[in-house]
Amino acid sequence: MAFGFRDLHWRGRDGKGRSTWRRGWVVAGLALLTAALMAFHRQIPDSIGNFGSLLETFLPWVGLAVPVLLVPALLRRSASAVVALLAPALVWLLLFGPLLTDKSGGGYDFTAVQHNISATNTDVGGTMDTLMKANPDVISLEEITGAELPTIQQKLDGTYRYHLVEGTVGLWSKYPLTDTQPVDIKIGWTRALRATVNSPNGAVAVYVAHMPSVRVKFDGGFTANQRNRSAESLGQALTHAPLKRVLLLGDMNGTMNDRALAPITMQLRSAQGSAGSGFGFSWPSGSPLTRIDQIMSRGMTPTSAWTLPQTGSDHLPIAAHFQL
Numbered sequence: 180m181a182f183g184f185r186d187l188h189w190r191g192r193d194g195k196g197r198s199t200w201r202r203g204w205v206v207a208g209l210a211l212l213t214a215a216l217m218a219f220h221r222q223i224p225d226s227i228g229n230f231g232s233l234l235e236t237f238l239p240w241v242g243l244a245v246p247v248l249l250v251p252a253l254l255r256r257s258a259s260a261v262v263a264l265l266a267p268a269l270v271w272l273l274l275f276g277p278l279l280t281d282k283s284g285g286g287y288d289f290t291a292v293q294h295n296i297s298a299t300n301t302d303v304g305g306t307m308d309t310l311m312k313a314n315p316d317v318i319s320l321e322e323i324t325g326a327e328l329p330t331i332q333q334k335l336d337g338t339y340r341y342h343l344v345e346g347t348v349g350l351w352s353k354y355p356l357t358d359t360q361p362v363d364i365k366i367g368w369t370r371a372l373r374a375t376v377n378s379p380n381g382a383v384a385v386y387v388a389h390m391p392s393v394r395v396k397f398d399g400g401f402t403a404n405q406r407n408r409s410a411e412s413l414g415q416a417l418t419h420a421p422l423k424r425v426l427l428l429g430d431m432n433g434t435m436n437d438r439a440l441a442p443i444t445m446q447l448r449s450a451q452g453s454a455g456s457g458f459g460f461s462w463p464s465g466s467p468l469t470r471i472d473q474i475m476s477r478g479m480t481p482t483s484a485w486t487l488p489q490t491g492s493d494h495l496p497i498a499a500h501f502q503l
Contacts, residue, residue, distance in 0.1 A: 203257020206248055207264075213244040214266035217274060221438060229404070235436040236469055239458060242271035281456035283483035287500035288380045290314065293428040293474050295321040295389065297492035298347075303327045306490040307334035313487060313498045317376055318351045319428035321389040322492075345372040348387045348429075354378045362416050364409040366391055371413060371429075375422065380503040383479070384422040388413055388429035406432050407439040414442025424478040424503065430494065431473045447475035450499035455484035461495040474499045 216223070220238060223231040234241070245268050252260035292315040296306055300322075310318055311334070323331065323344060331349075336342065339351035345361040346369030355377045362371035371388040390413075391405040410433070417425060427447055433440045435449050451459040451470065460467030467486075472494055474484065480502040487496035 199256055199258040201259070203252055203255040203260035206252050206255065206257060206260035207262075209244070210248050210252075210260060210263040210267055213241060213248070214270045217241050217267060217270045220436070229439075232407075232433070232437050232439050235438060236434050236471075238434075238436050239271075239275050240468070242267065242275070245271070275458075278452065278455075278458055282454050283456060283485075283500075284454075285480075285482040285502065287482045287502055289378060289383070289479070289501040289503050290316050290498065291385075291426060291428055291474055291501070292318045292487070292496060292498045293472055294319070294487075294490070294496035295430040295472060295492060295494040296323070296327075296490070297494065298322045298324050300327070300491040302491035303330045304334055306492065306496075307331060309488055309490050310496055311335070311338065313496075315498060316353050316378060317385060317426075317428075319385075319387040320349045320351075321347060321370075321387070321430050323347050323349050343372060343374050345369045348372055348389050350374055350385060350387050350428075352376050352385075358384075358421065362386065362388065363412060364388065364390070364416075365412045366405060366409055371416075373416070373420075376426075378503065381424060382422055383424045383426050383503070384420045386413070386417065386420075386425070386427045386429070388427065388431070390430065390432040393432050410440050411442050414446065417443065417446050422478075425476060426479065426501075427473065427475040429473060430471060432471050434470055435473070443475070447477050448481075450474040450476060450481040450484040450501075451497070453484070454481040454499065459484065459486055459497065461486060461497055463493050464489045464495045465493075467495060472497050476501065479503055 220235055245264055292310050292313050335351045341356045342351040343356055343359045348370055356374040358375040360373055361369045362373050364371045373386050376383045376385050390409050393406050435444055459470050461470050461472040481499055482502055483500040
């Protein structure tokens with residue numbers, strides 16, 4: 180037996196005599212609240228548990244409220260709820276619709292790969308093989324341990340003759356590195372660096388950074404204050420970058436939507452947002468929910484961005500092509 184939209188009897192009244200426009204107002208209200216959360220996420224305060232930043236980290240997933248609320252709207256045969264659901268659907272499309280199109284294309288003369296390899300990775304050698312298959316010009320790594328550094332060097336040093344390791348972050352390059360130094364992101368130890376990569380098509384100031392971790396706690400909310408302070412320090416360093424071409428590779432522990440990363444994201448553009456296809460979620464690697472690993476630039480033209488296959492890390496590697 181076929182079931183059609185008309186079988187819901189939209190023109191009838193419910194047991195309380197309410198028409199299709201006068202029932203389902205709770206669902207309609209929730210739909211409008213969802214639209215407001217997405218449209219005005221910047222106005223949601225961070226003063227209580229950094230809730231605004233937490234929302235922005237998973238902002239694309241708020242759109243799931245639309246199909247969820249559509250079910251009771253249909254069961255209630257509520258025209259007002261169905262119409263109200265158009266608001267969050269439209270806001271979601273305005274915010275994230277452009278990410279759904281494939282923006283890659285065009286030539287490139289520089290490729291970067293970024294990966295938090297995880298300090299608990301039990302297959303670092305295989306991880307390096309995965310990264311090298313993308314044939315990048317530079318590879319940035321985070322969570323490098325002293326025990327695994329020899330394996331990394333053995334795998335990479337043949338092709339990537341030039342490298343710099345500062346604390347737990349490192350950069351491997353096919354081209355000479357100059358002006359190398361750690362970058363202070365105010366956490367008490369080194370988790371960021373800077374180097375000039377002297378490629379045949381021009382010099383690039385490359386920054387590698389691993390922002391402090393964030394946690395979601397029932398008693399403390401979204402604990403991200405240390406990450407936020409580090410973002411301010413890295414933003415200041417990027418402001419004074421010595422070259423026109425700037426490339427930032429790293430685990431930001433935050434998304435491009437997160438207001439706390441504004442000192443960084445206001446200066447650089449995301450390769451994924453400019454030249455990728457889809458959201459490019461990178462964490463957790465098994466079932467990615469958000470993109471906290473970033474490749475960002477200025478003075479360079481991203482032409483493609485993508486994620487690499489899963490490795491022994493809890494993050495997915497990411498890559499991008501650029502025209503210099």
